[in-house]
Amino acid sequence: MKASDLFVKALEAEGVEYIFGIPGEENLDLLESLRHSSIKLILTRHEQGAGFMAATYGRLTGKVGVCLSTLGPGATNLVTPAAYAQLGAMPMMVITGQKPIKTSKQGRFQVIDVVDMMRPITKYTAQVVSGDRIPSVVREAFRIAHEERPGAVHIELPEDIAAEQTSAPLISPTQGRRPIAEYKAINRAVEMIEQATSPVLLIGAGANRKLTAKMLREFVDKTGIPFITTQMGKGVLNETDKLFMGNTALSDGDFVHRAIRRADLIINVGHDVVEKPPFFMEQNGQQVIHINFDSAAVDPVYFPQLEVVGDIANSIWQIKEKITPQQGWKLDFYCDVHDAYVAHRSESEDDDRFPVLPERFVRDIRKAMPDDGIVTLDNGVYKIWFARNYPAFAPNTLLLDNALATMGAGLPSAMAAKLVYPNRAVLTVCGDGGFMMNSQEMETAVRLNLHIVVIILRDDAYGMIKWKQAHMNFDNFGLDYGNPDFVKYAESYGAKGWRVDSTEGLLGLVQKCLNEPAVHLIDCPVDYSLNDQTLNKTIKELSQEL
Structure with a gap:
């Protein structure tokens, strides 16, 4: 079949519903293949709009949002949305066209190295150099975009490659299982929480993915430990809850920062270094448990004493199952914080x-x-x-x-x-x-x-x-x-x-x-x-x- 037809079938196999974008003449074979597909093309008025729509689709669904542009200026207009998805951990694919790579009569007209341009702001970037490579390139790009930490990927499909014939078979998507945290880390987390005097739960951007909310709700209901959210952790738990201490909207000095400073243990779930840090660690006895898909990126102000690395929802569930709420926890101060926060707000x-x-x-x-x-x-x-x-x-x-x-x-x-x-x-x-x-x-x-x-x-x-x-x-x-x-x-x-x-x-x-x-x-x-x-x-x- 035509390579562009195979490309579209590979996208269909990945469950793509929409492609947002603005095609150019280098995308015409792909556009014709889309015309005969189940994928809906959402024509936008600027490539930036297409990219932001694709990134938001990925953020809301957990599936990879897809956007499309031509070469040159169309591709450069997708740089900001690619960075938006990459920093915001939103699974997104950028597809760009390119002049023929085997023969060309137009010299360097509109030609820039889009693959290298995208390299610093994506998890994966590749040019398709043969129709036979389409199944593996598409499958790898989707796998990388979706896996933790999600982000942007880029595929360049040159005009002549899109038009050539190929008999390459599709590579079917596979569902992977995220690794779970080691039992010793879970047990140590339970010990640290039970031994704490004033623990507090901090919910970050990473907890706003992969349906972590259910497990966090059960953890808070069982333990009664108050919680705070970062800006991109908002809504993981219902913020009308009496245990909600507020959001880290300001850099310092707000109610939430007072609560964090009072805590002797911070249970930091889904910490993402792209957000402004809601607290700075000091060598003052305050301890931090890092619960995330990945290990902590240690810097002068963040060096957690314990890392629980693995699927977040599973880690919270394991801790919740083993923990015993303690009579010695001193949490009354947090109730005062909540009331003062609501009154001030x-x-x-x-x-x-x-x-x-x-x-x-x-x-x-x-x-x-x-x-x-x-x-x-x-x-x-x-x-x-x-x-x-x-x-x-x-x-x-x-x-x-x-x-x-x-x-x-x-x-x-x-x-x-x-x-x-x-x-x-x-x-x-x-x-x-x-x-x-x-x-x-x-x-x-x-x-x-x-x-x-x-x-x-x-x-x-x-x-x-x-x-x-x-x-x-x-x-x-x-x-x-x-x-x-x-x-x-x-x-x-x-x-x-x-x-x-x-x-x-x-x-x-x-x-x-x-x-x-x-x-x-x-x-x-x-x-x-x-x-x-x-x-x-x-x-x-x-x-x-x-």
């Missing part, structure tokens, strides 16, 4: 000032969203407020990026979430800066008849950098800009545009949009002027509050 939630304050905005979005609704965030200062103030009730219901932390991913992520979960409410929050980086995907969302709500927090500036500029005593310079009329902009794509003109009207408008199937865009002015005041209070005054 709600201080400005009823403030009707307009433009809307971040705390009030987050509260209203939480009120509007159903328990299983999905909120995706672009990148901006509001991400801190959502991480800190938005209780997530289930895994992957608040999708934020605390790894690459790129702007422009919020809208494509919401689109992918709606494709994966068509019956769940999906809403994305973008700053005006981040939204405009991939706003053209509004047309894609309308064309796909997606019911999503896009909220733009408008401050007419790159607000997070402007806030930090002021916080570091620099003069205001170089960060303000103008915006289009976002209501008319939405309507020009065939979407519905709305404008918030009072804080009291925000909640009702969001609820209306969630209930009416369409692509909705809401222009919401936001006031970040209290960021410094509120967050400084968090850092400076918590010791008195506790």
